[in-house]
Amino acid sequence: MKEQLEEIRRRAMAELSDDASEAQIDAVRVRVLGRSGELTEIMRGMREVPNAERPAIGQLINQIKREVEARIEALTEKLKAASLTKSLNEKRLDVTLPGMRIARGHIHPITDILEQMLAIFESMGFEVAMTQDIEDDFHNFAALNFQPHHPARDMQDTFYVDGGMLLRTHTSNGQIRVMEKRRPPLAVVCPGRCYRRDDLSVRASPMFTQIEGFMVDKRGRITMAHLKGVLTEFVRAFFGTTAVRFRSSYFPFTEPSAELDMHCLLCDGAGCPVCKHSGWTEVLGCGMIHPNVMRAVEYNPDEFQGFAFGMGVERTGLLKLRVDDMRLFFENDLRFLNQFPALSGGVR
Template sequence: MQEKLAAIEAAALKELESAAASADVEALRVRVLGKKGELTGLMRGMRELSPEERPAFGQMVNETRAKIESAMACKAQELAQAEKEARLAAEAIDVTLPGKSAPRGKLHPLTLVLRELEEIFTGMGFTVSEGPEVELDHYNFELLNIPKDHPARDMQDSFYFTENMLLRTHTSPMQARYMENHKPPIRIICPGKVYRVDEVDATHSPVFHQMEGLVVDKNIRMSDLYGVLDVFAKSLFGPETRTKFRPSYFPFTEPSAEVDVSCAVCGGKGCRLCKGTGWIEILGCGMVNPNVLAGCGIDPDEYSGFAFGFGLDRIAMIKYGISDIRLFLESDLRFLKQF
């Protein structure tokens, strides 16, 4: 038994010296020291020894096990360090090589137009004010002189959550919110997303963007409104741009008007973009209805104001010659890279 024990130790240490990988050490451990290993099998043969011989032999087996385990631990550590160094060498990065830079993103055309419009109006003394997209009926309709029986409240035209809560159909509610909490003089623009039930096609979308403006002060006149919008049109489309008002109707303004600008493509001569008229409609506007001022806590006998609103998507389509509103929402890089 002692000779077998010595032979197992010698063979194990010799094989350990030639081990080339951590896996070889583990395989040797299982074969020699495992539950079914050679050393474990030798321990089971102790029952063949006399009671007097067993303690001495058991001590020899334990000493042999300790020697083999110690040698294996040292070899495993040595191989692990060598494998780590080999892996690091294989994964080494040449920091002198030129880097691979990620492509830079582009601003969305709607963002470009929004920033340009904000710059134009802030240059005229307006401040930017934003409000919630989930709005109360009170602000979306009631304070804007749109009574309960008005067609704009049709459940088929707006996205309602409850009878009194909906996705805002325009950014005008922010004007009412602002007037409730601020005293004149007021000069704000309100950009943001709006939502209406609509079929998607080249010129319609259930989600689009608006910007509305509001001025309230003493002695505000229709001529002030025309002057602001004329400066806006010339700043956006070019100094040769002409503007004209056409009578219209909006429940929150009186009198109301639609604003047309001369076609930037043909200069007013008539083309496919302006459908041969020489003019393109860009926004609606008017003097703030006295009922709206009074409803927001502003005395209409002392103050007057004007408001205007337009679709950012439409402005961008006119400015960049885009014929399909769906392109703004499709995230097509071939389209976006143009801007």
């Protein structure tokens, strides 16, 4: 009987091979475990087994039963999994098709450039102040030491509007607006739109963006050396070059006045058509705040001193982005705008 059982086990296990089909498995189940299956039949014949052997035989039957059941279970699971895999594979997506989306918008390049600039100045301790576009003569000119009828006013062709006001020609009005309300120490940047009577062209726009900055403190605390230091650091952070130079210049509201040049980004100082073969490009104007400006905001020029600077955001942007058409900033051509980040400053 024992041999008979071993034979049943051997045959069942052989038939329950790894690649057994569902039908084969079923056949084994019916033949071995079924109501009139081989094991049932043997159980029925147990009466003929001597008592002494019965427990051992019974044990063996149970053992074979469990083994076969486990094996069938395992094989069935495997078959199910295989069939699932098969059916899933039949419904595969083309994962290369585009997804459903609400596209994130893109930051305008002027904002992008401006925010990068502001972030640099804010990290150096400057605060940001917004001031007005419609301005009076005092804040745009007189307080900035532009004398009436002085030819310096010709440097900036001004728009006038109804009501006797003008459109600011620079963000330097921010200097006056902030200083007349507050006392030093001050470290402020004023971004904003400015307006000058230029037709929209490759080089110019009647509306453009500037950023004005200034630092004022007690005499001797903020010097021209600090002006050089802060602006050199700005150019390093923004353009990634330390090749800068300061040239004397003239602005009515600063003295000494200077212009900051940096190595031309295209030729790295070697000279090319873009920089007129000089190797340098102009970045911004700056200087020590003129005593007359201090007087205009009722600061005593013997007590306070400071520096100021101003730069065109579009112009600087053109340098950094290496495009050369001002009109691109105001046409809003998506083919241009979509090249700018969809995440704002700091994340990049």
